[in-house]
Amino acid sequence: MTGLRSQRFGLGSLRPEAFGAEPRGERLARIRRSPHFKDGVFQNPGGRGGSRPDASSLELAKAFFDKDTRPLRSPSGTVPVYPTTLADIARPPATGLRVTWLGHSSVLAEIDGHRVLFDPVWGERCSPFSFAGPKRLHPVPVPLTALGPVDVVVISHDHYDHLDMPTIKALAGTETVFAVPLGVGAHLEHWGVSADRLRELDWQEATKVGGLTLTATPARHFCGRGLRNAQQTLWASWTVAGDRHRIYHSGDTGYFEGFKGIGAEHGPFDATMIQIGAYGELWPDIHMTPEEGVRAHLDLQGGAPHGVLLPIHWGTFNLAMHAWAEPGEWTADAAEDAGQTVALPRPGQPFEPGGEIPAERWWRVAADPVTAPWRRKPGAASGTGTAAGAAPAAQAELDLASDG
Numbered sequence: 292m293t294g295l296r297s298q299r300f301g302l303g304s305l306r307p308e309a310f311g312a313e314p315r316g317e318r319l320a321r322i323r324r325s326p327h328f329k330d331g332v333f334q335n336p337g338g339r340g341g342s343r344p345d346a347s348s349l350e351l352a353k354a355f356f357d358k359d360t361r362p363l364r365s366p367s368g369t370v371p372v373y374p375t376t377l378a379d380i381a382r383p384p385a386t387g388l389r390v391t392w393l394g395h396s397s398v399l400a401e402i403d404g405h406r407v408l409f410d411p412v413w414g415e416r417c418s419p420f421s422f423a424g425p426k427r428l429h430p431v432p433v434p435l436t437a438l439g440p441v442d443v444v445v446i447s448h449d450h451y452d453h454l455d456m457p458t459i460k461a462l463a464g465t466e467t468v469f470a471v472p473l474g475v476g477a478h479l480e481h482w483g484v485s486a487d488r489l490r491e492l493d494w495q496e497a498t499k500v501g502g503l504t505l506t507a508t509p510a511r512h513f514c515g516r517g518l519r520n521a522q523q524t525l526w527a528s529w530t531v532a533g534d535r536h537r538i539y540h541s542g543d544t545g546y547f548e549g550f551k552g553i554g555a556e557h558g559p560f561d562a563t564m565i566q567i568g569a570y571g572e573l574w575p576d577i578h579m580t581p582e583e584g585v586r587a588h589l590d591l592q593g594g595a596p597h598g599v600l601l602p603i604h605w606g607t608f609n610l611a612m613h614a615w616a617e618p619g620e621w622t623a624d625a626a627e628d629a630g631q632t633v634a635l636p637r638p639g640q641p642f643e644p645g646g647e648i649p650a651e652r653w654w655r656v657a658a659d660p661v662t663a664p665w666r667r668k669p670g671a672a673s674g675t676g677t678a679a680g681a682a683p684a685a686q687a688e689l690d691l692a693s694d695g
Contacts, residue, residue, distance in 0.1 A: 306517070307419040307420065308456065308481075308482075309418075309419035309420075309451075309456045309516070310419055310516050310517040311449065311454075311456070311477065311478030311481055311482070311516050311517070312477045312478055312480070312481035313477060313523065314474045314476075314477045314523055314524065315477070318474065318476065318477055318491070319474075319523070321473065322473050322474050322523055322525075325473060325493050325525075326493075327493065327494055327525065328523075331522075331523075332522035332523070333473075333514070333522055333523070333524075333525050333526075335511045335512070335513075335547075335576075336509045336511055336547050336548075336549045337547070350573065354571075354573065354612050357612070360612055360614075363614040363615065363659065364609045364611070364612065364613070364614060364615055365428060365609055365615055366428055366429075366615050366616070366654075366657040366658050367657065367658055367659050368656060368657040368658070369429075369657055370428060370429035370606070370638070370654075370657050371637050371653055371656055371657065372429050372430060372432050372637060372638050372639050373432055373636070373637040373638060373639035373640035374432075374639070375391065375432045375433040375639040375640070375641070376433075377433075377437050377439065379391075379641050380399065380401070380433075380438070380439065380641060381439065383401075383404070384401055384643050385643065385646065386643045386644070386645035386646055387402070387403050387404075387533075387535050387536060387645075388400070388401065388402050388403070388535075388536045388538070388561055388562065388643060388644055388645060389401040389641050389642070389643045390538075390562055390564075390601060390634070390641070390642060390643075390644065391636075391639065391640070391641040391642075392564075392601060392603065392636050392638060392639070392640070393411075393431065393432055393433070393638060393639060394412075394427075394429065394431065394432065394606065394607040394638040394639075395410075395412055395417075395452060395603065395604060395605070395606070395607035395608060396409065396410040396412070396447070396452070396453055396540075396542070396543075396564075396566065396603045396604045397409065397410050397411050397412050397413075398410070398540065398564050398601070398603065399438065399441075400531065400538055400562075400564075402503065402531060402533045402536050402538060403502060403503070403533030403534045403535050403536055404501075404502065404533075405442045405443070405500070405501050405502060405503050405533065406439070406440065406441045406442050406443075407441070407442065407443050407444075407445060407503070407505075407531055407538075408438070408441045408443070408444045408445070408467075409444075409445045409447070409529070409540045409564065410445070410446060410447055410453040410454070410540075410542070411435070411444060411455065411458045411459075411462070412452060412453065412455040412458060413431050413434075413435045413455065413457065413458040413461070414455045414456075414457045414458060415427055417450075417451040417452035417455070417608055417610075418451055419451065419456075419516070424451070425452070425608040425609055425610055426608075427607060427608065428606070428607055428608065428609065428615070429606070429607060429638055432638050432639020433639060435458065435461055435462075436461075440465070440466070440467075441462075441465070441467045442467065442468065442500055442501055442503070443467060443468045443469070443470055443490075443500045443503070443505065444462055444467050444468070444469045444470070445469075445470045445471075445505065445529050445531075445540065446469065446470070446471040446472070446475055446479075447472070447510070447526060447527055447528065447529065447540065447541075447542025447543065448472060448475070448510075448512060448514050448524070448525070448526035448527065448542055448543060449474075449475050449478055449514050449515070449516050449524050449526075450514070450515075450516070450543065451516065452608055452610065453542065453543070454475065454478060454516075456478075456482055459478075459479060459482050459484065460482050460483060462484075463479075463482060463483040463484045464483075466488075467488070468488050468489075468490060468500050469484055469488055469489050469490065470490045470492065470498060470500070470505050470507075470529070471489065471490070471491055471492070472491070472492060472493075472507055472524065472525035472526060472527040473491055473492065473493050473524065473525040474491075474514075474523055474524030474525055475491065475524050475525070476489045476491040477524070478516070478524075490505070492505075492506075492507040492527070493507065493525065494507055494508060494509045494525070494527060495507070495508065495509075502533060502534055503531055503532065503533050504531070504532045505529060505530070505531050506529065506530045506531075506532075506557060507525075507527040507528075507529060508527060508528045508529065508530055508539075508549075508553045508557065509527070509528065509547075509549045509553070510526050510527055510528045510541065510542050510543065510544035511544045511545040511546075511547045511549075511576060511577065512526040512542065512543045512544050512545070512577050513526065513577060514526050526542060526543065526544075527542060528540060528541045528542045528544060528553070529542070530553070530557040530558075530560075532557065536561045536562075537557065537558065537559070537560045537561055538560055538561060538562045538563070538564070539553070539557070539558070539560045539562075539563040539564065539591055540563075540564045540603075541563070541564060541565045541566045541579075541584075541587065541603075542566065543566050543577065543578060543604065544566060544577070544578075544579065544587075545575065545576040545577050545578060545579060545583075546579050546583040546586065546587055548590075550587045550590035550591050551590045551591075551594075553591060554590055554591035554592060554593055555593070558591050558592060558593065559591070559592045559593055559597050559598060560591060560592065560597075560598050561598050561599070561644050561645070562598055562599045562600075562601060562634075562644040563587075563588050563591055563592075563598065563599075563600050563601065564601045564603045565579070565584040565585075565587055565588055565600055565601070565602060565603065566578060566579055566584065566603055566604035567579060567580070567581040567584035567585075567602045567603070567604065567605060567618050567621075567622045568602070568603075568604045568605025568606070568610075568611070568613075568618040569604060569605070569610040569611040570583075570611060570613065570618075571611050571612050571613065578604075578611075580621070581602070581618055581621035581622035581624075581625050581665075582621065582625045582665065584600075584602065584622060584625075585600065585622065585625040585626050585629050585631060585633075588600045588631060589629060589631065596629060596630045596631040596632070598632070598644065599632050599633070599634050599644040599648060600622075600626060600631055600632065600633045600634065601633075601634045601636075602618060602619065602622045602633065602634075602635070605618035605619065606618070606619070606638065606654070607638070614658070614659075614661050615654075615658055616654040616655070616657075616658035616659075616661045617661050619635065619652065619654045620652070620654075620661045620663065621663070621665055623635060623652060624663065624665065624666060625665070632648060633648075633650075634648050634649055634650075635649050635650055635651060635652060635653065636649040637649070637653045
């Protein structure tokens, strides 16, 4: 027993730098004063604490390592990354708004003369370790050093696939401002970002950066990086308003009615960046399916098609049990059914929401065919395939049907 206690102490004392730092002092006092902080944790909209997956670690591991579905969760070919050059993003956008999806949830938005970088992840793995954890399925489209000056970096929450220590450390040596949810600033200061460059916001708080107004808006998710998840850093979606344009980044979130209120107060938006990947039946409250993502976009726009939807949070890391290409296919179909314009750029491909919109289903050159159970006729036999994290037997049956 003594040896076991010593072993546990030894493991607990090894704290990777990537775990970051917990809020203390005035930062923690401010967190405790937040109307969204109750019973020692941040609450989701509706009064529920941070939603973690509704499954045990064993259930998650069994599903993730299932031999039938696992091969589908990675591309079978080379992902066609767009060869972004400095020239692509150096000239001002003709319409005043240009968006470049850099993979997963990382997006460079050039809006009314300012440059905003959302959830930048340039690391090879979304993990506290360099030798383990989900690894990139495609290279970064452009080196961070070639991206050019950025006015503000926006972080949605502190999970590893959104807050990447190596990337933050590289950006700490620039002049950029960081806009983050409450508590997340503790991580950034720990990694070398000076306090005077931090704008740390609660939901519905706003900050000005140049000619832009950035507002932290609600989301339904959870937080945490270390072995002990104290739920003392907030998660958020973000709106950015310039002189002429408005954009929205969802971060990670489950679907909730609050999208309508965000749209009514801050919209409509010229472009939304909506999480549509890494969904599953084991965690329905923390990530949206593509169908829910399209519904969220419509809610943000007052209920009718408007602007351009950019699907994010897919294609770069294997983080769920659905097929790799399924989020793209399902989002394209759901948007088509709703009459909503959806942008489908390759990673690194810039586009202007007010100009020509990329619409090619580029992932098909790098993926096996994907079944489309969401296109089944009403009343057809039940079966959701990987659309919501189906059981392996159900997925195998669908695969056989598609092969036939």
